[in-house]
Amino acid sequence: MIARAWGPAVLGLFVLAVVMSFFNFEISKWQWMLNGVVFFGGAVVFTISRGMTFFVVKRLFETVFVVWMIASLTFILLRVLPGGPFDSEKALPPEVLANLAKKYHLNDSVPKQYLDYMVDLLHGDLGQSYKYIGRDTSAIIAESLPSSVQLGIYALLISYIVGIPAGVLAGWKQGSKTDFAAMFLAISGVSLPSFLMAPIFIMVFCFWLGWFEPALWEGPGYYVLPMVVLGLRPAAVIARLTRASVLEVIHSDYIRTAKAKGLDSRTILFKHVLRNSLIPVLTLSGPLAAGVLTGSFVIEQIFAIPGIAKHLVLSVTNRDYPLILGTTLLFSVMLVIANLVTDFLMAVIDPRVKMI
Amino acid sequence: MKTKQEGRSLQEEALEKLRKNPVAVWSAILIVFICAVALLAPWISPYPFDEQYLDQVLAKPDARHWFGTDSLGRDMLSRLIYGARISMAVGVITALISLVIGTIYGAVAGWFGGFVDSGMMRIVDILDSIPSLVLLILVKLIFDSVDIISNPELKALTGMLLALSLVSWVSLARVVRGQILQMKQMAYVEAARAMGASGLRIVSQHILPNIVGPVIVLLTFQIPSNILSESFLSFLGLGLQPPFSSWGVLANDGWRSLKSYPHLMISPGIAIFMAMLAFNLLGDGLRDAFDPQMRGRSG
Numbered sequence: 001m002i003a004r005a006w007g008p009a010v011l012g013l014f015v016l017a018v019v020m021s022f023f024n025f026e027i028s029k030w031q032w033m034l035n036g037v038v039f040f041g042g043a044v045v046f047t048i049s050r051g052m053t054f055f056v057v058k059r060l061f062e063t064v065f066v067v068w069m070i071a072s073l074t075f076i077l078l079r080v081l082p083g084g085p086f087d088s089e090k091a092l093p094p095e096v097l098a099n100l101a102k103k104y105h106l107n108d109s110v111p112k113q114y115l116d117y118m119v120d121l122l123h124g125d126l127g128q129s130y131k132y133i134g135r136d137t138s139a140i141i142a143e144s145l146p147s148s149v150q151l152g153i154y155a156l157l158i159s160y161i162v163g164i165p166a167g168v169l170a171g172w173k174q175g176s177k178t179d180f181a182a183m184f185l186a187i188s189g190v191s192l193p194s195f196l197m198a199p200i201f202i203m204v205f206c207f208w209l210g211w212f213e214p215a216l217w218e219g220p221g222y223y224v225l226p227m228v229v230l231g232l233r234p235a236a237v238i239a240r241l242t243r244a245s246v247l248e249v250i251h252s253d254y255i256r257t258a259k260a261k262g263l264d265s266r267t268i269l270f271k272h273v274l275r276n277s278l279i280p281v282l283t284l285s286g287p288l289a290a291g292v293l294t295g296s297f298v299i300e301q302i303f304a305i306p307g308i309a310k311h312l313v314l315s316v317t318n319r320d321y322p323l324i325l326g327t328t329l330l331f332s333v334m335l336v337i338a339n340l341v342t343d344f345l346m347a348v349i350d351p352r353v354k355m356i
Numbered sequence: 357m358k359t360k361q362e363g364r365s366l367q368e369e370a371l372e373k374l375r376k377n378p379v380a381v382w383s384a385i386l387i388v389f390i391c392a393v394a395l396l397a398p399w400i401s402p403y404p405f406d407e408q409y410l411d412q413v414l415a416k417p418d419a420r421h422w423f424g425t426d427s428l429g430r431d432m433l434s435r436l437i438y439g440a441r442i443s444m445a446v447g448v449i450t451a452l453i454s455l456v457i458g459t460i461y462g463a464v465a466g467w468f469g470g471f472v473d474s475g476m477m478r479i480v481d482i483l484d485s486i487p488s489l490v491l492l493i494l495v496k497l498i499f500d501s502v503d504i505i506s507n508p509e510l511k512a513l514t515g516m517l518l519a520l521s522l523v524s525w526v527s528l529a530r531v532v533r534g535q536i537l538q539m540k541q542m543a544y545v546e547a548a549r550a551m552g553a554s555g556l557r558i559v560s561q562h563i564l565p566n567i568v569g570p571v572i573v574l575l576t577f578q579i580p581s582n583i584l585s586e587s588f589l590s591f592l593g594l595g596l597q598p599p600f601s602s603w604g605v606l607a608n609d610g611w612r613s614l615k616s617y618p619h620l621m622i623s624p625g626i627a628i629f630m631a632m633l634a635f636n637l638l639g640d641g642l643r644d645a646f647d648p649q650m651r652g653r654s655g
Contacts, residue, residue: 328494
């Protein structure tokens with residue numbers, strides 16, 4: 001029973017938060033707390049009632065392990081690299097270098113640096129940036145993360161909202177002109193990289209039509225183009241997958257049964273075909289989130305969005321080790337969480353699935 | 357002259373099916389064309405790719421420069437042709453490297469199973485949880501700070517190839533492992549084992565030829581995604597740099613002046629789009645041909 005009420009509640013709260021953020025309404029602390037309680041509380045109740053506690057806990061531990069591995073690997077790689085962050089063309093005086101090394105504890109042995117880093121990490125402290133002097137990496141991330149998350153969520157939503165209906169329509173009317181047009185657009189969408197799509201869209205919608213803003217991240221007029229450009233490629237992937245999945249379901253025995261017993265095609269489509277064909281699509285959410293993450297690098301660059309991807313690219317050129325570590329870790333954590341949420345949603349939607 | 361009656365292999369049958377798919381055939385022709393252009397670049401390009409014609413800077417397309425010239429007066433058509441060379445080389449060589457690594461890794465994991473398998477797959481899982489572009493950037497960073505190759509251009513190219521292969525072998529390893537796990541149960545493997553064949557022999561002589569289909573399909577999809585990754589990196593300024601000309605470098609040069617000089621963006625844009633489209637469509641065709649179950653169902 002709880003699962004029945006929980007789904008719509010989560011969906012409603014989520015949509016409300018997304019719409020509010022899109023129109024730049026402040027989301028109050030109370031709303032955050034309510035969302036948190038409903039999302040996690042519901043998830044916990046659901047987990048226990050379905051008897052999946054063991055699997056969920058196991059998955060959570062695995063997640064922590066993976067994050068720890070990634071943190072360690074990145075840390076070690078950056079330490080063993082020859083050439084320090086303060087090697088510049090204009091050689092610094094040795095006293096300055098010595099002081100810098102002292103300030104950032106670079107003289108300690110690598111194991112000690114590693115231990116210190118891990119302990120700090122547990123406290124949520126990622127260390128001070130080498131390049132933005134005196135600023136904490138965590139502060140830089142906290143400042144730029146919201147716009148990136150916003151962009152990512154909008155793009156994912158766009159890709160589902162566009163991709164699923166297109167795929168269902170194409171599959172349902174297999175061989176028709178609609179099918180052909182949708183699949184032609186989809187394969188073009190898969191083949192057109194975002195760094196080509198974005199300039200075209202900017203030309204058309206900003207310079208010729210003047211509907212949207214070509215750069216920055218300050219309101220609905222700024223949000224539309226980046227999220228559409230970022231969302232179209234995953235939308236094309238989803239459309240292709242949905243179509244394949246719908247076709248597979250349509251040719252299955254239980255649909256033939258449904259037809260044979262005289263159900264009208266609307267009922268068949270919405271009650272039987274849709275539900276079963278969307279499961280493989282949902283499985284793809286993890287990889288799709290990864291694709292959106294990757295795409296956001298280019299999008300943030302083109303649209304000059306003050307997000308996190310820009311910091312990763314810059315930190316690599318600047319050799320700003322704490323920031324490289326922080327951003328890498330953050331991106332990996334986001335991806336791991338996306339995978340976790342996908343698996344959990346799968347279990348919620350399809351009772352046959354057990355989390356393993 | 358064959359006197360013996362021979363059964364048709366899976367590959368022959370797939371090829372036959374592919375030949376009847378006009379979209380796939382045209383895509384293959386386009387790919388062969390791009391490859392030919394890439395291979396013959398020094399002979400067919402009208403000008404050297406890095407020669408500057410300072411009296412013709414930013415020329416619009418005309419009879420002398422078919423695709424115009426860029427902001428340093430270099431001929432765009434020549435740069436595009438040489439760009440095909442680099443982009444295709446990156447795409448194909450990377451796919452081949454990751455084929456070797458992925459097949460060996462997946463085969464070992466799948467064949468030995470058990471502890472070996474779960475350990476090896478856990479590594480793959482961890483690699484998979486780092487977004488590929490982040491991993492690419494990290495590997496590039498590491499390679500760039502190691503002084504092995506003195507020639508900077510060769511070094512940039514090698515670094516790119518290495519980074520891309522390290523990222524893309526993972527999915528191949530997964531597919532090969534999955535296939536081998538399936539094949540291990542089959543009767544012919546059992547028979548080979550009963551006749552005393554070694555594990556290496558069974559895998560390389562008996563199993564691998566049987567899983568060529570899925571591997572080829574995946575490779576066909578990996579080439580465009582490698583080309584795309586290279587363009588992404590170059591576009592972000594972390595990949596190859598001018599005077600090198602890959603399609604990504606050209607697109608990066610072009611979009612900044614799109615409003616005033618659209619020809620700088622349009623030609624590399626169309627080149628990338630056509631190449632990606634051809635590989636994706638060929639991949640679709642191959643998948644339909646190799647996987648009869650998916651026939652007519654995949655977009």
